[in-house]
Amino acid sequence: MLVLGIESSCDETGIALYDTDTGLLAHRLHSQIAMHTEYGGVVPELASRDHIRRVLPLTEACLAEAGKAIADVDAIAYTEGPGLAGALLVGASVANALGFALQKPVIGVHHLEGHLLSPLLAEPAPQFPFIALLVSGGHTQLMAVRGIGQYELLGETVDDAAGEAFDKSAKLLGLSYPGGPQVSKLADTGDATRFKLPRPMLHSGDLDFSFSGLKTAVLNLVKKEQQDDGTLDNATRADVCAAFQEAIVEVLTKKCLAALKQTGMKRLVIAGGVGANRQLRAGLDDAAQRRRFEVFYPPLALCTDNGAMIAFAGAMRLKYAAADYQFGVKPRWDLASLPAA
Ligand code: ATP
Ligand code: MG
Ligand code: FE
Secondary structure, three states, X not given: OEEEEEEOOOOEEEEEEEEOOOEEEEEEEEEOHHHHHOOOOOOHHHHHHHHHHHHHHHHHHHHHHHOOOHHHOOEEEEEEEOOOHHHHHHHHHHHHHHHHHHOOOEEEEEHHHHHHHHHHHOOOOOOOOEEEEEEOOOOEEEEEEEEOOEEEEEEEEOOOOHXXXXXXXXXXXXXXXXXXXXXXXXXXXXXXXXXXXXXXXXXXXXXXXXXXXXXXXXXXXXXXXXXXXXXXXHHHHHHHHHHHHHHHHHHHHHHHHHHHHHHOOOEEEEEOHHHHOHHHHHHHHHHHHHHOOEEEOOOHHHOOOOOHHHXXXXXXXXXXXXXXXXXXXXXXXXXXHOOOO
């Protein structure tokens, strides 16, 4: 079965073709980051309009790369939620229009299930059951995953998400959005021992997280260390990045270890944009060796939003695909409410 995947939940248009026999055939992405930069955040109306411009050319590029015609597509998966309503509606309406024209079934996918299953697109893919750490721009959750659609929430952030903490701290340091990659790069040249930042909820005894206090600690540090013109010198900025990243990595790693211990599971899966962070991967790889568990990541290019994870999640749920071409979107949608596949 050839599944076309369409992701349009926020500021990235992602398209992919996934073949249930041979795997991922092609994926293309257009990021709107540059377009939204001058506004300091994602402008929903501009996001929707840009998805409209991109979705068909990206689909054609994927088909060309895969050597397929649109008539070869057997099912169409699109992100039904959560996300920006207008942006989601672009993917939903294109998917249903294509499905109607081709008389092929259409399936709405949960964006976070897409992230959660993206490590299954890597080689080797993890077997169920596993602990999943979902660390994205909007979410930080630990889950026990026993199968497709069998997700038990073990803990989550009580305030900011890990990616959000990277982005907000980066902004305080005068870095542009998205902050994660830039903080990570500067941290490489910094000294993590010069400043000591808090490890929020490290010893809370549960699997919840909190990152807003860490961001406030960065703000206070910036105020204390700033030069007359309000900026930090380059070395200090790199040292703050290193201290911040070390704090986040330590909290995430130790909570993963606690989740493995609590459930007795031996496999850990990381998903979402922060999963691209090299220091986080190094910390987890190191812990995995010492504590004898396995850790799995999505391919680097599939950590942040993409169409491949939507095509794949759709392929895992083909039994729910429908051909009535009635559609809506779910800007808010609880992952735990999904049925098992
Ligand atoms: P959600 O999926 O929760 O709705 P989202 O789609 O915005 O949120 P993703 O696309 O999964 O989230 O990830 C984006 C986030 O990942 C941003 O916060 C970004 O700063 C962060 N990120 C990306 N690369 C890195 C990195 N190398 N290190 C740390 N953070 C990173
Ligand atoms: Mg994004
Ligand atoms: Fe996402």
